[in-house]
Amino acid sequence: MSDKNNPSVWEGFKAFLMRGNVIDLAVAVVIGAAFTNIVNAVVKGMINPLVGAIGTKNLDGYSTCIKSPCAGTGDDATGVRILWGSVLGATLTFVITAAVVYFLMVLPMSKYLAKQAARKQAKENTREVIEVTELEVLKEIRDELVAQRAASGYRKE
Template identity: 75%
Template sequence: MSEKKESVLAGFRAFLMRGNVVDLAVAVVIGAAFTNIVNSVVKGIIGPLVGAFGTKNLDNYTSCLKGPCGVDPKTGDPIGVNILWGSVLNATLSFIITAAVVYFLMVLPMAKYLAKQEAHRKAKEGVKETIEITELEVLKEIRDTLVAQRNGANGDGGAQGSPFSKG
């Protein structure tokens, strides 16, 4: 049973040591820090802009489904059925801003960079192929010219003295 335990631990250690897990851990930490920035933007900029038409705190936007709605002053518990759509709006705005920032500041530049690298690689391969084809064509022309010169100089169709003839 200890052999199985060791192999499980060895497998787990191998899993943790893969580059993917470390990259994922870094991404989670950066994402958590980035979430604080986005939440601050929503709370400090978007909230007040929306607040110009109502309240500054988006969480205060509610609708009463079953009334009367409010807060019991004695216990502090909510009364009635409140739909807290302001909280949903706040979370939606945070998500949209996060997605936009990630797309425009990370995904789009990386895609452009990779496309540029691919185009550069293809151009480099295309130049190499062109040079090889050109060299091959030049060698064929030299061969054809030599064959034509020997055929014309001998007058016998190039059978004698030709490096391409078998006799």
């Protein structure tokens, strides 16, 4: 049971889910998950070959040994290694993702919203100009009628 002052947990949860920002967040997560495949394909098909022209295609292979002896790989490795190639690869993936999201989604949407706001503002300004102009015209008509009445000697009795 719940009263108006103390809503049930279920009602609170429903209200939380029905907020617009929760739905927007859910859509963003789904789009982001789908977008991951595109970014991974770009990194695998374009970035890694460019890096491979300088060194190796797999950035995970780049590391620095800070405590000898560094031998082996994976669980059999000895010594202490800093796997800076993995960090570089993840950083490149992040930067590419951010750039693609910005240039393909955020920037066009910002321009679109700015154009919509400018159109709305222009429409409001036009409406104000027309209203002011109509008011000025009506004042001029009134003044002209008063002047004509005065010139013709018309008097209100």
